[in-house]
Amino acid sequence: MAPSHLRPGFGYRRSADQDAPAPVRHPVVVVGAGPTGLSMAIDLALHRVPVVLLDDDNTVSPGSRAVCYAKRTLEVWDRLGVGEAVVARGVGWRNGWVHHRKQLVYEFDLLTEAGHKMPAFTNLQQYLLEEALVARAHEMAGIDLRWRNRVIGLTVAADHVALVVDTPEGPYELQCEWLVAADGAKSFARRQLGLEFVGQTIRDRFLICDVATDADFPNLRQFWFDPPFHRERSVLMHRQADNLWRIDLQLGWYADPAAEQVPERVAMRLRRILGEEANFRVESAEVYTFQCRRLERFVHGRVLFAGDAAHQVSPFGARGANSGVQDADNLGWKLRLVLAGLAPAALLESYNRERVAAADENLRRAEQAAEFIAPRSPMARALRDAALHLAGRFSFARDFVNSGRLSQPTVYAGSPLTTPDHPADRFGGGVLPGAPCMDALVERSGEADWLLRHLGFCFTALVFDATPPSGQVERLAALPVPVRTVVVRVGTAEPAEEACLADTAGLARDRYDAQPGTTYLIRPDQHVAARWRRFDLTAIAAAMARATGSAEAA
Amino acid sequence: MKLDTTPRLADPDAIFTALAHAYCHLDDAQARAFDARLILLLTNHVGDDDVLREAIAIASDGLVPRDRAGDLDAVP
Ligand SMILES: Cc1cc2nc3c(=O)[nH]c(=O)nc-3n(C[C@H](O)[C@H](O)[C@H](O)COP(=O)(O)OP(=O)(O)OC[C@H]3O[C@@H](n4cnc5c(N)ncnc54)[C@H](O)[C@@H]3O)c2cc1C
Numbered sequence: 001m002a003p004s005h006l007r008p009g010f011g012y013r014r015s016a017d018q019d020a021p022a023p024v025r026h027p028v029v030v031v032g033a034g035p036t037g038l039s040m041a042i043d044l045a046l047h048r049v050p051v052v053l054l055d056d057d058n059t060v061s062p063g064s065r066a067v068c069y070a071k072r073t074l075e076v077w078d079r080l081g082v083g084e085a086v087v088a089r090g091v092g093w094r095n096g097w098v099h100h101r102k103q104l105v106y107e108f109d110l111l112t113e114a115g116h117k118m119p120a121f122t123n124l125q126q127y128l129l130e131e132a133l134v135a136r137a138h139e140m141a142g143i144d145l146r147w148r149n150r151v152i153g154l155t156v157a158a159d160h161v162a163l164v165v166d167t168p169e170g171p172y173e174l175q176c177e178w179l180v181a182a183d184g185a186k187s188f189a190r191r192q193l194g195l196e197f198v199g200q201t202i203r204d205r206f207l208i209c210d211v212a213t214d215a216d217f218p219n220l221r222q223f224w225f226d227p228p229f230h231r232e233r234s235v236l237m238h239r240q241a242d243n244l245w246r247i248d249l250q251l252g253w254y255a256d257p258a259a260e261q262v263p264e265r266v267a268m269r270l271r272r273i274l275g276e277e278a279n280f281r282v283e284s285a286e287v288y289t290f291q292c293r294r295l296e297r298f299v300h301g302r303v304l305f306a307g308d309a310a311h312q313v314s315p316f317g318a319r320g321a322n323s324g325v326q327d328a329d330n331l332g333w334k335l336r337l338v339l340a341g342l343a344p345a346a347l348l349e350s351y352n353r354e355r356v357a358a359a360d361e362n363l364r365r366a367e368q369a370a371e372f373i374a375p376r377s378p379m380a381r382a383l384r385d386a387a388l389h390l391a392g393r394f395s396f397a398r399d400f401v402n403s404g405r406l407s408q409p410t411v412y413a414g415s416p417l418t419t420p421d422h423p424a425d426r427f428g429g430g431v432l433p434g435a436p437c438m439d440a441l442v443e444r445s446g447e448a449d450w451l452l453r454h455l456g457f458c459f460t461a462l463v464f465d466a467t468p469p470s471g472q473v474e475r476l477a478a479l480p481v482p483v484r485t486v487v488v489r490v491g492t493a494e495p496a497e498e499a500c501l502a503d504t505a506g507l508a509r510d511r512y513d514a515q516p517g518t519t520y521l522i523r524p525d526q527h528v529a530a531r532w533r534r535f536d537l538t539a540i541a542a543a544m545a546r547a548t549g550s551a552e553a554a
Numbered sequence: 555m556k557l558d559t560t561p562r563l564a565d566p567d568a569i570f571t572a573l574a575h576a577y578c579h580l581d582d583a584q585a586r587a588f589d590a591r592l593i594l595l596l597t598n599h600v601g602d603d604d605v606l607r608e609a610i611a612i613a614s615d616g617l618v619p620r621d622r623a624g625d626l627d628a629v630p
Binding site for chain 1: 586587589590591593594595598
């Protein structure tokens with residue numbers, strides 16, 4: 001069996017700010033180097049916004065936490081330059097088994113569509129994920145990552161936020177124009193501002209174990225409802241990297257957390273699942289109660305909340321880290337435009353709107369899963385069991401079976417930044433306004449390439465099978481917030497058109513419901529701001545004003 | 555209202571009796587399982603969210619105060 005993983009220790013280093021005669025003011029300080037804060041810092045640095053990232057610890061996440069990352073999150077990380085590392089370190093999976101009592105009710109295959117750079121899911125223990133993100137952050141000159149820097153004081157002024165930061169060498173003061181509070185579920189920033197979470201605690205307890213074993217279990221997501229080895233409750237088993245398995249056991253609300261964490265009792269429960277002969281080592285075992293709640297607002301003046309500091313969901317459906325990273329993805333470019341004076345501070349209000357809507361969607365999904373896994377009345381339980389019973393024979397009933405729907409990105413359809421389709425344009429599908437772009441395998445100068453690599457960081461006009469009238473590409477590039485133009489030729493691009501992407505197989509055309517002239521305006525976070533059937537400079541400029549918060553919604 | 559509440563069955567007596575007979579040999583737990591299966595089968599057959607929500611509302615009528623219908627915190 002592989003030896004236990006040793007968490008790296010990142011050193012504390014004295015910062016010049018600690019010796020400054022007066023508090024130094026930075027454009028952005030991010031508090032918390034978890035998945036959210038690390039992604040935030042990397043994104044800002046890539047937007048050329050220098051960022052100070054503070055973390056009270058000197059290592060990565062302890063214990064057993066996030067495992068499963070969805071495609072959209074992997075795509076964000078790919079834009080940030082760590083997607084490939086995360087996928088390479090993690091384990092892919094696509095099949096799942098759902099059991100009820102003694103029976104395998106059905107198997108599913110996520111049947112992932114070809115022609116996407118990133119897989120549908122990757123599993124990786126959170127500390128290894130964070131190691132990859134830290135390695136990326138450490139190599140970026142724009143990130144000043146300060147370990148063992150704990151924020152212990154926070155006051156908000158009209159034009160800045162003042163912090164007191166404690167270190168092994170004592171406290172110092174620091175200021176920033178904008179503070180991103182990514183300091184997790186127990187957020188100091190939240191408590192300091194006196195903000196309350198709204199929502200509920202799920203009245204259930206789960207024993208979450210990470211188990212190392214050499215035993216050859218199939219690489220599947222397995223979920224058991226009411227199995228013989230754990231009667232009346234559920235069990236989830238999922239693979240992580242390095243032959244580590246995540247096993248979640250539902251214990252019910254009245255379980256005694258202290259008694260359930262006693263190693264002998266944990267081992268007894270695991271032997272029932274893994275078999276009496278199985279050779280295993282328990283890396284961690286903790287009893288959790290899960291929350292489904294959020295802050296009423298994520299933007300409080302100059303303090304912007306992201307990740308678990310802003311919202312918490314139960315892990316059924318893997319939404320915590322995934323949504324925190326998508327918060328960062330949403331916020332990075334907006335902060336950059338506001339700091340550069342290219343957008344009004346009101347643009348940040350759209351972060352609140354869009355990510356509160358996303359949090360509500362995640363909360364609703366997580367509550368639905370909790371309801372199915374732990375029905376609240378005898379008849380709800382009967383309905384649940386009926387769905388499981390019928391699922392063996394009928395596919396419609398499988399759609400009712402909810403052991404945690406896997407995280408899907410939110411479509412910012414109702415956002416003030418999004419321009420809805422014009423009915424005359426008659427889109428029959430494709431990527432909806434507000435949705436994240438879909439990847440597609442394309443070619444560039446005869447070499448295989450990915451569409452998503454050409455989108456993001458700045459606004460992009462993605463034009464299918466048409467050449468914008470002369471001079472218009474330049475005019476888009478000269479807008480206050482510049483728009484870059486990317487042309488996709490369906491079929492093969494002429495050899496002369498070096499700047500074009502060739503959609504040889506028509507994949508991009510199909511995914512974007514494109515006709516010759518179809519133009520998408522794409523935000524720096526790869527979400528669609530607007531789309532039309534033809535390239536129209538005036539329409540693009542209007543949609544740009546809207547997408548950058550400079551125009552009221554028409 | 556989208557839910558069709560006009561008489562639609564050719565032989566309502568026969569279907570009503572068939573439903574009643576289905577419970578003949580069932581104990582309470584089995585009857586509950588039967589109810590649940592039947593509800594899910596018919597729910598999918600109906601296949602229309604609005605119709606189903608209307609039916610849920612009408613079926614709840616008079617059983618719980620209107621403002622508590624579907625209120626999860628009301629569940630013991
Ligand atoms: C059992 C379990 C399973 C999960 N499974 C999944 C999953 O499969 N997929 C998924 O997406 N999510 C999952 N999650 C959720 C996921 O772990 C969290 O949502 C995620 O860690 C949130 O990231 P974050 O960066 O917002 O916060 P955190 O990871 O909590 O990071 C906050 C950071 O802030 C630092 N900090 C706190 N206070 C201060 C301070 N005052 N000064 C300086 N630094 C400070 C902390 O040290 C920490 O490093 C799971 C969670 C649990 C418990």
